[in-house]
Amino acid sequence: MKHTIAVIVENKPGVLTRISGLFSRRGFNIESLSVGATDNPAYSRMTISVEGDDVVLEQVVKQLSKLINVIRVSRLDPQESVERELAIIKVSANKDTRSEIMQIVSVFRARIIDVSPRSLIIEVTGDEKKVDALQQMLRQFGIKEMARTGKVSMVRGSKVVQAGP
Amino acid sequence: MMVRMTGAEAIIECLRREGVEVIFGLPGGVLLPLYDALYSSDMRHILVRHEQAAAHAADGYARATGRVGVCLATSGPGATNLVTGIATAYMDSVPIVAMTGQVNTGLIGKDAFQEADITGITMPITKHNYLIKSSRDIPRVFREAFYIARTGRPGPVLIDLPRDITVDELEFDYPEINLPGYNPSTKVHQLQIRRAAEALMAAERPVIYAGGGVRYANAHEELFQLATRLNAPVTTTLMGMGCFPTDHPLSLGMLGMHGTKYANLAVQEADVLLAVGARFDDRVTGKIASFAPKARIIHIDVDAAEIGKNVRVDIPVVGDAKIALTELLKHVQQRPWTEWNEKILSWKREYPLRYTRDENVIKPQFVVEKICELCPDAIIVTEVGQNQMWAAQFFKHKDPRKFITSGGLGTMGYGFPAAIGAKVGRPECEVIDIAGDGSFQMNIQELATAVVNDIPVKIAILNNGVLGMVRQWQTLFFGKRYSHTTLGDVPDFVKVAEAYGAVGLRATKPSEVEDVLREGLASDRPTVMDFIVHRDEKVSPMVPAGASLSEILELES
Numbered sequence: 227m228k229h230t231i232a233v234i235v236e237n238k239p240g241v242l243t244r245i246s247g248l249f250s251r252r253g254f255n256i257e258s259l260s261v262g263a264t265d266n267p268a269y270s271r272m273t274i275s276v277e278g279d280d281v282v283l284e285q286v287v288k289q290l291s292k293l294i295n296v297i298r299v300s301r302l303d304p305q306e307s308v309e310r311e312l313a314i315i316k317v318s319a320n321k322d323t324r325s326e327i328m329q330i331v332s333v334f335r336a337r338i339i340d341v342s343p344r345s346l347i348i349e350v351t352g353d354e355k356k357v358d359a360l361q362q363m364l365r366q367f368g369i370k371e372m373a374r375t376g377k378v379s380m381v382r383g384s385k386v387v388q389a390g391p
Numbered sequence: 392m393m394v395r396m397t398g399a400e401a402i403i404e405c406l407r408r409e410g411v412e413v414i415f416g417l418p419g420g421v422l423l424p425l426y427d428a429l430y431s432s433d434m435r436h437i438l439v440r441h442e443q444a445a446a447h448a449a450d451g452y453a454r455a456t457g458r459v460g461v462c463l464a465t466s467g468p469g470a471t472n473l474v475t476g477i478a479t480a481y482m483d484s485v486p487i488v489a490m491t492g493q494v495n496t497g498l499i500g501k502d503a504f505q506e507a508d509i510t511g512i513t514m515p516i517t518k519h520n521y522l523i524k525s526s527r528d529i530p531r532v533f534r535e536a537f538y539i540a541r542t543g544r545p546g547p548v549l550i551d552l553p554r555d556i557t558v559d560e561l562e563f564d565y566p567e568i569n570l571p572g573y574n575p576s577t578k579v580h581q582l583q584i585r586r587a588a589e590a591l592m593a594a595e596r597p598v599i600y601a602g603g604g605v606r607y608a609n610a611h612e613e614l615f616q617l618a619t620r621l622n623a624p625v626t627t628t629l630m631g632m633g634c635f636p637t638d639h640p641l642s643l644g645m646l647g648m649h650g651t652k653y654a655n656l657a658v659q660e661a662d663v664l665l666a667v668g669a670r671f672d673d674r675v676t677g678k679i680a681s682f683a684p685k686a687r688i689i690h691i692d693v694d695a696a697e698i699g700k701n702v703r704v705d706i707p708v709v710g711d712a713k714i715a716l717t718e719l720l721k722h723v724q725q726r727p728w729t730e731w732n733e734k735i736l737s738w739k740r741e742y743p744l745r746y747t748r749d750e751n752v753i754k755p756q757f758v759v760e761k762i763c764e765l766c767p768d769a770i771i772v773t774e775v776g777q778n779q780m781w782a783a784q785f786f787k788h789k790d791p792r793k794f795i796t797s798g799g800l801g802t803m804g805y806g807f808p809a810a811i812g813a814k815v816g817r818p819e820c821e822v823i824d825i826a827g828d829g830s831f832q833m834n835i836q837e838l839a840t841a842v843v844n845d846i847p848v849k850i851a852i853l854n855n856g857v858l859g860m861v862r863q864w865q866t867l868f869f870g871k872r873y874s875h876t877t878l879g880d881v882p883d884f885v886k887v888a889e890a891y892g893a894v895g896l897r898a899t900k901p902s903e904v905e906d907v908l909r910e911g912l913a914s915d916r917p918t919v920m921d922f923i924v925h926r927d928e929k930v931s932p933m934v935p936a937g938a939s940l941s942e943i944l945e946l947e948s
Contacts, residue, residue: 235572236571236572240510240522243511243514244514247514247515251515281699284699285696285699285700288695288696288698289696291695291696292694292695292696293572294518294519294539294570294572294573295572296572297571297572389571
């Protein structure tokens, strides 16, 4: 089973290593991890996607909370959260296939951000399944390169996960 | 008013403010500015012969005194030599601050001479660690490091000190602690305390299982009150040894792989098991699936991550053991002595710890019993292996800070340097390292440290010429194929001791044991007592690895 957790950490060197080291050392299965600064530059927010049962998830949360640089750990209920991932995909294209690809891109409400005689770069945001589906559709044309950010997630409504009380 | 000083002077000032009395260390190139500052301070420094011993000595000092132990090693190989000692302290939750030298900040990452990424290396075996990049950060980092090491679940903290930050000047200001991500729990959840109290009062067959957390929280008196009020039998882990007097009628001694048969039977039959400051280590539980199968489990631990890590817990209580037990005592009343207590007494009569006495060959258990008889108040430190288990089983432990042993990591070579640290911390106590000949040889060079610094520890070697515990497993599980566990002609430990300037004594017959011990204990110098014991003596009883606690074997020698 997949779980998503949001982790607020101090924005200091080595913190990412502490987090990723904890996962490998304790044998937790980490699926994706994305990091970026928060509105307060002293803190970063990580969204971590973990595979495992509830016992594993509980240990992940508790072990992360033990780290001195970790300010807050919060499980995100997928039913009550918005989840997004960004991918940019470089796909082979020529004059015969370009318009078909553009149609697919349009259906997925993705965007073309670079065009060359033999390739296109496509930008897509959405939940994991949407990105997977677009990737699947583009595979027939030849995916030359792809970069996915991993998931970022946030609880709907006024509830917040932040450093302060 | 702020005072201007060098980084090295600031480090000494921080140590002074944290109440540090002694540093165990060994200098090296990048530490020269710090050692120079040390030279003009009144801080006591004990020069070891190997950095591993510095870490173990700081650890032994911390366990014996309850204060934070401090060790110091130079960059690269000096730092990596601390690793075993830091890992040992981490597994047993011992508060130490390890300082390491580092190459100049400008050289970091360039594979400079004697450079090692020690913060990277020790990340998984420290509670926290620091690489100081600017001398201005020294006061804050030292303050945080000592605070983190000794609060909550204690543990080792490492501070890496590049050479240039010890030379650069700073305005010294000792700041307040500001660690938003670190809030060691000081309160307990009242509802959980009431649930725990109700479960204990309703129990017909309660058992208390106490670990090292009781010792670290100084909660042994509360534990005693709770146990006697409930008439609940108490078993302790290796780390919890001494938290409950082993000669008390409610004592079950140690549980687990080499625990008493009656402790293991009691745990398997218990209907409520109260674990206090213990972490359900595999050496304690045996096969997890069949551990305490009839019991509701209450788990008190200061580290929330320990609860539910290894076993299912019915009633979790996160908090310091002393606070939690004090709160629990408010809700429990006196329970009568019951059939359960009688049952346990009958098990204790039926399955006592025992060994076959021999008039011709020294039995290691006999040596331990004699040590206990002649010096019941000694601080007992052990090496790892059979010697450790016999010391746990046959010494009557009654004081929580007087049994010092490497439990979690099982570090051979730990005992002797840890004994040096314990003796430095508590010079008024007799400190005896119960050793094996294998383990003792792993840090035997520290005889020089003990002699030169006039630290009169006593080493009692249970000398069987083999790596005894591993050999025991080979005997039982590998058809007596003794692959590389025979040490052969071990050195003449009496001569070794004398070569280092220590006292060396030997007993080869049971009739000589008491005289050697009396002479050794009367000595005011570091003294090695070499007891030649039989190599086939086994630690009994034993639960084979991975078996259930019910499958405990009583072994004949």
